[in-house]
Amino acid sequence: MNIQVNGHLDIQAVDNIIQTFNKSSSKSKLTLDLRFVTGISIECISWLVIVLLSLKKEKVKISIIAPSDDNAVLYKLKMWRFFDVLKEEDIYNSIKKQIYVHPFVNKHWIISLKLLKSNKDVRSIINGVLDDLDFCFKNLNYTKNDIGHLSTVVSEACMNVLDHAGDDAIGVFAAELIRMEPKRLVISLADDGCGLRTSLSRSNANATDWDDETVIRQALTKGVSGVVDGDRGLGLPAVVTKLSQYRGALYIRSGQGSMRHRMTHEGTLEEVFSSEEVPVPGTLISVSLPPATN
Amino acid sequence: MLKKTSLLQRRSSLLLHGELILADGQPLQEGATTRLILIGRPEGKRFLPYLEHRLEELPRRSVMPIDCQHVRVMDISFGDESLGRIARRRTAKEYPERYLVLENVGEELEANLQSLCEQREIVLVVTRTGEDLPTLLGELSTELSDTYNIAVREGRLTARELIEQIGGESKLTIAASSNRLTRLEALGVVAQVDAETIEGGGRQKVFTPVY
Numbered sequence: 001m002n003i004q005v006n007g008h009l010d011i012q013a014v015d016n017i018i019q020t021f022n023k024s025s026s027k028s029k030l031t032l033d034l035r036f037v038t039g040i041s042i043e044c045i046s047w048l049v050i051v052l053l054s055l056k057k058e059k060v061k062i063s064i065i066a067p068s069d070d071n072a073v074l075y076k077l078k079m080w081r082f083f084d085v086l087k088e089e090d091i092y093n094s095i096k097k098q099i100y101v102h103p104f105v106n107k108h109w110i111i112s113l114k115l116l117k118s119n120k121d122v123r124s125i126i127n128g129v130l131d132d133l134d135f136c137f138k139n140l141n142y143t144k145n146d147i148g149h150l151s152t153v154v155s156e157a158c159m160n161v162l163d164h165a166g167d168d169a170i171g172v173f174a175a176e177l178i179r180m181e182p183k184r185l186v187i188s189l190a191d192d193g194c195g196l197r198t199s200l201s202r203s204n205a206n207a208t209d210w211d212d213e214t215v216i217r218q219a220l221t222k223g224v225s226g227v228v229d230g231d232r233g234l235g236l237p238a239v240v241t242k243l244s245q246y247r248g249a250l251y252i253r254s255g256q257g258s259m260r261h262r263m264t265h266e267g268t269l270e271e272v273f274s275s276e277e278v279p280v281p282g283t284l285i286s287v288s289l290p291p292a293t294n
Numbered sequence: 295m296l297k298k299t300s301l302l303q304r305r306s307s308l309l310l311h312g313e314l315i316l317a318d319g320q321p322l323q324e325g326a327t328t329r330l331i332l333i334g335r336p337e338g339k340r341f342l343p344y345l346e347h348r349l350e351e352l353p354r355r356s357v358m359p360i361d362c363q364h365v366r367v368m369d370i371s372f373g374d375e376s377l378g379r380i381a382r383r384r385t386a387k388e389y390p391e392r393y394l395v396l397e398n399v400g401e402e403l404e405a406n407l408q409s410l411c412e413q414r415e416i417v418l419v420v421t422r423t424g425e426d427l428p429t430l431l432g433e434l435s436t437e438l439s440d441t442y443n444i445a446v447r448e449g450r451l452t453a454r455e456l457i458e459q460i461g462g463e464s465k466l467t468i469a470a471s472s473n474r475l476t477r478l479e480a481l482g483v484v485a486q487v488d489a490e491t492i493e494g495g496g497r498q499k500v501f502t503p504v505y
Contacts, residue, residue, distance in 0.1 A: 123331040126367055130402065148367075148405025155369035159334045238370050238413055 001026050004033040009040040009073075011253070011284070014048045018279040021055070030055060033065040037073050043251065043286040045080055046172040046190040049113060052086055053170055054192045054280055062086065080174065081112040109136055109177035116171030116191070122158040125173050129154050136177035136185050141292040146246070150289065153242045157189050157285055160235040165193020165283070188286040195281045196254040212257035213273040220252070220261070243287060244269065251286040253278065297427055298449025301487045301502035303356040307397060308348060311364050317343040332368040338375025345376055345394075354391040355487060357504050363398035363423070373410040381416040384482045393482055393504040395428065396420040407431050417481045419505050428505040430483060438481075441474045445484050445503040451475065452490075452498045475501050 001024045003017050021030055032052075052062055064083070067074040077083065111132045114125050129151055137147050161171040171191040178184050193199075196219045201207035207215065220240050236252075240261065243250050249262040253276065260272045312326035318340055323330050332338070352358055362368075377396075383389065399407065399420045407418055411432030418431045430442055444459045445451040451459075453471035460466055478484040479501065488500035 119334055119337065122333055123326075126331050126333070127329070130366065144401035145405045148400075148402030149409060151367050151402060152369055152406050152409045155331075155333050155367065156371065159369065159371055162334070235371065238409065241413070242409065 001029065002031040002033060004036060006036045007038055009034070009037045009048070010044050011041075011047055012276075014044055014051055015277065015279050017048075018051050018055075019277075021060075022279060027058075027060060029061040029063070031063040031065065034073065034077075035065055035067050035071075037067060040073055040076060042174050042176040042186045043188045043284065045077075045082065045113065046174045046188040047284050049082065049085055049172045050170070050190040050192045050282055050284075051280055053172075054282070056086075057168075057192075076110060079110040079112065085113050085115060085172070109139075109179065111175050114173040116158055116161055116173055116189070119162065121171075122155065122162065125158055126151055126155055129175070133175060133177075133185070136175075139177060139179070139291075140183065140185055140289065143292070146292060149242055150246070153239050153287060154187065156235040156238050157187075157287070161189065161191045161193065161283075163235070164196075164199035165191045166198075169193030169282075183291055185289045186286060187289075188284070190282065190284045192280065192282040195283055198281075212255040212275065213259070215255055216252055216257065216259045216273070219254075220259075239285075239287070243289075246289055247293065248290065249288040251284070251288075253284040254282070258284075297446050300357065300505055301355075301450055301500075302393065302485055302504060303353065305352060305356050305358045307359040307361040309361040309364070314344075316340055317347060328364040329366045330364050331366055332372045334369065335371045335375045338372035341372070341376045342379055345380060349380065349389050349392050349394065352392040355485065356391075357393040357395060359395050359397045359505075361397050362400070362403055365403050366400070368403060368406050368410075370406070370410050370413055373407065374414060377407075377418065378410060378414045378416060381414070381418070381482065385480060391485060393485060394419075395505040398423050404429075404431065417483055419483050419503075421505065428503070432481075434481075438474060438478055442478055442483055442503065445478070445501060446505075450487070450500055450502050451484070452500055454492075454498060472499070475499070 001021055003020055005013060005017065017032065056062060111128060114128065115121060116125065130147065158171065158173065161169065165171065169191050171189060174188045176186050178186060197207055197215045200215060200218060210218065220236050240250060244263045247263045247265065249260065252259050256278055257273055257275050262270045264270055310322065310330060312321055312323040312330055314322040316322055322341065323332065348358060380394065396418060400423050404420065404422065407420065408431050411418055416432055417434055419428050420431055421428050428446060430439060441456060444456060448455065453468050453475060456471045456475065457466050475484060479486055482504065484501045484503050486499050487502050489497045490500055492498050
């Protein structure tokens with residue numbers, strides 16, 4: 001099955017890839033042609049890797065036709081170490097030898113994708129956030145104290161994947177400083193786990209009857225958890241609390257829907273739920289942090 | 295602000311480092327000696343019995359500083375399962391007259407601990423890296439915070455002394471003054487060390503800051 005992607009590769013485009021593939025009669029191989037991709041977002045890259053890794057788990061052979069050498073998308077993919085993460089051998093058009101690519105790409109600062117399978121990976125990600133992203137935080141006028149608070153956001157989001165997604169789940173962490181206006185740091189975390197509903201149903205029998213919006217709202221509520229233990233349920237709610245303090249935004253997608261959660265400059269909380277046809281289980285969380293206000 | 299010594303007995307510090315062997319025979323964080331990243335509930339649960347044991351071993355009226363110079367990050371989940379549980383049990387009057395403070399807390403770690411205190415509505419006593427004066431983390435009213443600072447400055451404090459320190463204009467009654475000190479004691483940030491006779495009859499409790 002050969003799927004060509006044209007234009008901007010976003011989350012819906014990734015969903016379309018998997019939906020098209022699922023409808024095809026041949027499910028042993030997927031060739032993804034990225035030569036005509038003109039742009040790719042950070043939320044999308046972590047979701048794309050998760051989707052491709054889930055296919056690999058199902059023994060689907062994946063080939064990527066990479067964009068040409070002069071294409072900015074290829075530089076971004078290389079900065080993310082996209083090809084290394086997928087560990088594919090038969091990547092057409094990709095440059096075999098490692099070349100140095102400056103982390104600035106079109107005014108963006110990108111760090112490589114990181115797979116998340118264990119506590120060790122979370123430590124590596126947090127160290128990366130504190131070291132590799134130090135430049136990004138300073139660029140957004142965050143103090144060390146702010147960075148400490150935001151490392152909590154990253155840690156809780158990552159541990160949430162390990163705690164709730166299931167034993168065989170894989171997470172993908174991505175981060176990027178967008179230096180064009182509106183300037184912001186975007187962190188994205190996707191996993192191929194069981195999703196929020198299944199996780200919450202471990203300790204809430206009613207969760208199986210909740211609609212997708214309620215599932216996401218409950219997952220963001222303090223004290224509601226997927227683990228049977230009275231003192232749980234701080235992870236994602238703590239993320240929301242911290243993001244609200246920094247006027248950040250949260251996008252969370254699980255089940256057949258997504259929620260955009262944002263604190264406005266006027267201090268009002270905006271929550272918008274959208275129903276979406278999501279072809280694979282798992283969860284995608286994206287955090288966007290604006291420059292410090294003081 | 296100058297600080298007078300606490301009347302509690304200060305025990306030797308517990309230095310957190312990766313090779314610290316916990317109650318389960320495993321190190322606190324394998325492969326790390328410094329820049330510890332303490333994360334997740336399972337790891338916090340592993341640390342709790344060790345911390346409890348050290349706390350139970352303390353003689354009464356003593357404080358054990360936990361030296362955090364090597365801790366880079368402690369997330370809310372880890373802190374909740376260890377320090378958070380101890381703080382909540384203290385409210386239930388466990389570990390009487392035995393106290394913990396966190397020393398050499400870096401800016402990033404302080405932010406982590408502040409998040410824990412906000413989420414769990416607890417209060418922790420910490421000293422920042424390179425500082426001697428203690429700081430209270432957590433949400434505390436100005437009155438309680440001021441009372442603690444007076445206790446730190448004086449080294450000891452009774453309800454009457456608190457009224458004198460604040461000044462007569464505050465119209466703080468003995469009952470309200472005692473109440474402030476009792477609330478700080480319940481939070482584990484001051485300790486009652488004595489009860490002394492008052493001139494003219496009666497007795498009053500003497501409190502000291504835990505650090």
